[in-house]
Amino acid sequence: MEPKIATVSQINGYVKKILDHNIILNNVWIKGEISNFKCHYSGHLYITLKDEGGVLKAVMFRSSAQSLAFEPQDGMKVLARGRISVYEAGGAYQLYIEEMTPDGVGELYIAYEQMKKRLEDEGLFSDAYKKPIPKFPKRVGVVTAPTGAAVRDIINVITRRYPTAEIVIYPAQVQGVGAAQSVVKAIEYFNATKEVDTLIVGRGGGSIEDLWAFNEEITARAIFASEIPIISAVGHETDFTIADFVADLRAPTPSAAAEIAVPSTLELKHRIDTDKNRILQNIIKRIENSKLLLRRFKMKTPKERIEDYSLKLDSLVKSMDGSFKMKAMTLRRQLAEQAGKLDALSPLQTLSRGYAIPTTEDGTVIRSVGEMKKGMEFTLRLKDGNTDCVVK
Numbered sequence: 001m002e003p004k005i006a007t008v009s010q011i012n013g014y015v016k017k018i019l020d021h022n023i024i025l026n027n028v029w030i031k032g033e034i035s036n037f038k039c040h041y042s043g044h045l046y047i048t049l050k051d052e053g054g055v056l057k058a059v060m061f062r063s064s065a066q067s068l069a070f071e072p073q074d075g076m077k078v079l080a081r082g083r084i085s086v087y088e089a090g091g092a093y094q095l096y097i098e099e100m101t102p103d104g105v106g107e108l109y110i111a112y113e114q115m116k117k118r119l120e121d122e123g124l125f126s127d128a129y130k131k132p133i134p135k136f137p138k139r140v141g142v143v144t145a146p147t148g149a150a151v152r153d154i155i156n157v158i159t160r161r162y163p164t165a166e167i168v169i170y171p172a173q174v175q176g177v178g179a180a181q182s183v184v185k186a187i188e189y190f191n192a193t194k195e196v197d198t199l200i201v202g203r204g205g206g207s208i209e210d211l212w213a214f215n216e217e218i219t220a221r222a223i224f225a226s227e228i229p230i231i232s233a234v235g236h237e238t239d240f241t242i243a244d245f246v247a248d249l250r251a252p253t254p255s256a257a258a259e260i261a262v263p264s265t266l267e268l269k270h271r272i273d274t275d276k277n278r279i280l281q282n283i284i285k286r287i288e289n290s291k292l293l294l295r296r297f298k299m300k301t302p303k304e305r306i307e308d309y310s311l312k313l314d315s316l317v318k319s320m321d322g323s324f325k326m327k328a329m330t331l332r333r334q335l336a337e338q339a340g341k342l343d344a345l346s347p348l349q350t351l352s353r354g355y356a357i358p359t360t361e362d363g364t365v366i367r368s369v370g371e372m373k374k375g376m377e378f379t380l381r382l383k384d385g386n387t388d389c390v391v392k
Contacts, residue, residue: 141196157258179213202233233257
C-alpha cells in the first residue's frame with residue numbers, strides 16, 4: 001500500500017483547522033513576559049511572550065492595538081487574551097491577541113470583563129430599564145465617603161446651582177473589605193424611606209482595586225433594583241465600572257453628577273426672563289395690530305364700507321360670469337365633437353355615397369333577396385328621396 005503524501009501547505013492548513021476549531025484555544029488568557037517587542041509601521045504589534053519554561057509568538061493587529069491603555073515594553077509582564085492559530089505561510093502557531101493588560105491587575109480585569117458580559121446578557125444594562133432623572137428634585141441623596149473631595153464637590157455644586165434642593169448624605173465605605181455591602185445598605189435605606197428624589201452614588205478616582213466595590217455584583221443588582229433614579233459618579237472620566245453601566249445615568253466625575261442632578265437657578269431665571277420678554281413682545285404686537293385694524297374700521301363711513309362691499313360683489317359677479325362662459329364654451333365644443341361622431345355613423349352618409357335601402361310597406365328593411373317575391377311592391381330609399389318599385 002502506497003503511503004499518502006501531503007504537501008507542506010496541506011499540513012499547515014490541516015493543523016490550522018484543528019486549532020481554529022478548538023474551543024479552549026479560541027478564547028484563552030495567557031500570562032507572560034514581553035520580549036522582542038516590535039511595532040510595525042502598519043500599526044501591528046509583534047511580541048514574544050515567555051516564562052521560565054518556554055516562549056510563544058504573538059501578534060496584535062492595529063484594530064485591537066488602538067484600544068490599549070498602556071505602551072507595551074520588553075520585560076513587562078502582561079495578561080493577553082486571544083486565539084491560538086497557525087500562520088500557514090510560516091508554518092508556526094502563534095497567539096492572535098485581542099486584549100492585553102498589565103499583569104498586576106490581570107485577575108481583577110478578567111473578573112470585571114466576565115461579570116460585565118454576564119450582567120449585560122441578563123439585560124441589566126438595557127436602556128429599557130433606565131429611569132428618567134427628575135428635573136427639579138426637592139431632595140438629593142448622596143452615597144459616598146463622608147470625607148474627601150467627592151462629597152465636597154457634590155455639596156458645592158448643588159448648593160451653588162440649586163440652593164433650594166436639600167442634600168441628604170449617607171456616609172458609606174467606598175473602598176476595601178465590606179465597601180460593597182456598605183454601598184448596598186445605603187441604596188436600600190433610601191429606597192425604604194423614599195426621602196429623596198434622586199440618588200448620586202460614587203467616589204473619587206483610583207486604581208481598579210480601589211474602585212472594586214462598584215464592580216461587585218451585589219452593588220450592580222442593588223442599583224438595578226432601586227426605584228429611585230441613580231446617577232453613577234465613580235472615579236474620573238476614563239474610569240468605567242459595572243455601576244456606571246447599570247445606573248440610570250453615568251456621570252464622568254462627582255462634580256458632573258451634581259450638575260446633572262439639579263438645574264441651575266441662574267439658567268432657569270434667564271430662561272424665565274427670556275420667555276417673559278417673548279410673551280410680552282407678542283402681547284404688544286397683537287395689541288398694535290388690533291389698534292391698527294380698529295383705526296382702519298373707524299376711518300371708513302358706512303357709505304364707504306357699502307361701496308367696498310359693492311366692489312367685492314361686482315368682482316364676484318364678473319368672476320362667476322367668466323366661469324359660466326368658459327363652461328358654455330366647453331359644452332359647445334363637446335356637443336360639436338359628439339355631433340360629428342353621430343354624423344359619421346348616420347345611414348344618410350351611407351346613402352350619399354350611392355347606396356340605397358329597400359323597405360316593405362310597413363317600413364321594415366329588406367336585408368336579403370330571399371325576402372322578395374315576384375310582384376312584390378317595395379320602396380327604395382335614396383339620398384334625395386324615395387321611389388316605389390315592383391319585383392319582376
